[in-house]
Amino acid sequence: MSILKGKNVLITGATSGIGKSAAVKFAECKSNLILLGRRKDRLMELSAQLIKEFEINIECIQADVRDFKSLSGIIEYQSELFKTTDILVNNAGLARGFSHISAGDIADWDEMIDTNLKGLLYVSRCIVPFMIKNNSGHVINIGSIAGREVYPNGNVYCATKHAVDAVTKGLRMELVNTDIKVTSIDPGLVETEFSLVRFRGDTEKAGAAYKGMKPLTPDDVAEAIIFAASRNDNFVVAEMVLLPKAQAGVLVIDRKNV
Numbered sequence: 001m002s003i004l005k006g007k008n009v010l011i012t013g014a015t016s017g018i019g020k021s022a023a024v025k026f027a028e029c030k031s032n033l034i035l036l037g038r039r040k041d042r043l044m045e046l047s048a049q050l051i052k053e054f055e056i057n058i059e060c061i062q063a064d065v066r067d068f069k070s071l072s073g074i075i076e077y078q079s080e081l082f083k084t085t086d087i088l089v090n091n092a093g094l095a096r097g098f099s100h101i102s103a104g105d106i107a108d109w110d111e112m113i114d115t116n117l118k119g120l121l122y123v124s125r126c127i128v129p130f131m132i133k134n135n136s137g138h139v140i141n142i143g144s145i146a147g148r149e150v151y152p153n154g155n156v157y158c159a160t161k162h163a164v165d166a167v168t169k170g171l172r173m174e175l176v177n178t179d180i181k182v183t184s185i186d187p188g189l190v191e192t193e194f195s196l197v198r199f200r201g202d203t204e205k206a207g208a209a210y211k212g213m214k215p216l217t218p219d220d221v222a223e224a225i226i227f228a229a230s231r232n233d234n235f236v237v238a239e240m241v242l243l244p245k246a247q248a249g250v251l252v253i254d255r256k257n258v
């Protein structure tokens with residue numbers, strides 16, 4: 001898509017799932033990429049593949065979105081591309097555990113809040129000032145259907161995604177007098193490493209999330225991201241809810257079709 005050619009796109013959580021698919025789709029549009037995640041080997045492998053195939057500029061940032069000090073240091077001293085980020089895809093996130101609040105694991109709660117909410121805020125705090133300075137940019141937050149509905153045992157994960165919804169709406173209001181767009185993309189079930197991470201590698205529990213139904217693919221979500229990113233200057237995709245055909249709500253899932 002020519003409107004995205006040469007744009008600088010920063011994607012957090014680019015080592016897997018939705019973030020990785022988004023990186024490939026932006027590369028196909030000839031955007032330049034800043035790929036951020038903790039697993040350096042995966043960043044390097046993806047970047048080598050995309051540079052070879054699409055001849056674009058790619059910068060890999062091995063970083064943890066929970067570490068504001070290190071993020072701000074990278075931006076201040078290391079990366080010119082950061083300062084001219086056209087599109088920020090705040091995608092890094094995770095769920096940990098699936099239990100009653102009464103039995104919840106405090107470390108799991110902290111990790112979800114620190115990553116999904118505070119991490120998204122930290123990256124935005126680093127990048128949005130440059131967008132304001134340039135009076136140009138697009139922040140695309142990956143929320144979730146879990147930011148619109150809740151389900152038992154999803155408590156803290158749902159709370160973080162509701163918080164992302166609030167942050168997205170507030171940021172859009174704060175930037176209404178600028179040329180910066182703010183979008184929320186809110187998927188239902190997508191088959192990625194999400195469930196494996198949630199259940200710490202327990203493949204049986206992880207697989208149960210998608211049992212008897214066909215989930216979205218990360219490429220489906222990446223297509224929606226590209227759609228939002230490539231509208232004309234006056235067209236803001238404010239919010240998009242993406243569902244597989246067999247899902248009509250966070251717990252309304254037809255599990256007999258596959």
Ligand code: NDP
Pocket residue numbers: 012013014015016017018019036037038039063064065066091092093094095115119142143144145186187188189190191192193194195197218
């Ligand atoms: P994956 O587990 O496949 O990918 C998650 C990505 O987030 C990885 O690249 C991981 O990279 C990165 N990440 C996690 N923690 C950190 C951290 N502290 N610092 C930097 N990067 C981090 O899952 P998905 O692709 O499914 O998840 C992407 C987003 O989509 C999340 O925000 C999730 O909540 C959301 N989502 C997912 C849905 C689903 O059904 N899969 C549905 C709705 C929303 P690394 O470990 O290398 O750092």
Ligand code: 8X3
Pocket residue numbers: 143144145146154157187188189250
């Ligand atoms: C992930 C979707 O329904 O597993 O955000 O919480 S769900």
